[in-house]
Amino acid sequence: MKRLSHIIFTAFALASLIGQAQAVDLDEVRFGVFAQSCCGFGSSKEDGAAINGEAVFSSPRFLSVLASPRPVVGATVATDGDATSQIYTGLEWRVEVSRFFVAAGVGAAIHNGETDRYDPIADAARVDDTIFFGCRALFRLAGDVGYRVTDRLSASFHWNHISNAGLCSDNEGLDQMGLRLGLSI
Secondary structure, three states: OHOOOOOOHHHHHHHHHHHHHHHHHEEEEEEEEEEEEOOOOOOOOOOOOEEEEEEOOOOOOOHHHHOOOEEEEEEEEEOOOOOEEEEEEEEEEEEEEEOOEEEEEEEEEEOOOOOOOOOOOOOOOHHOOOOOOOOOOOEEEEEEEEOOOOOOOOEEEEEEEEOOOOOOOOOOOOEEEEEEEEOOO
């Protein structure tokens, strides 16, 4: 069942990327590989890797009041059939010094993980490998530290976290960390 949801997530993400690219100016595309459920504030219950694709758009003029963040939309697809995948959107602020950069982002994600309330008796067999998120829609935080290899190509170390910020019954959260390449359009 999760494999089907991975396909649906990927198709939805690609359709979103294509739609967004036509509506605003596409600035950059990024691709990466992340360790699944590895580090940070969330649970470390899932194994494997995740493949990430992201589109970054030029900041629209009306966002200048927020220091001109760039809109992002992306998807992270888990390679382990039982792990959590997500699609997301948000805003990213980036500071560059010479060829080095630091970026921070906030937004929202929708995932295909467990949203049912944790039951100690019914869920005893899967408590060690199932993240209980509590909500389908979650908050997302992200950050990158990177280097512009050329004027168009960048490489970065990336971290992201999704959780419900205590708004739902369970809030284990998920962190991912890895490397990705960016290509400016």
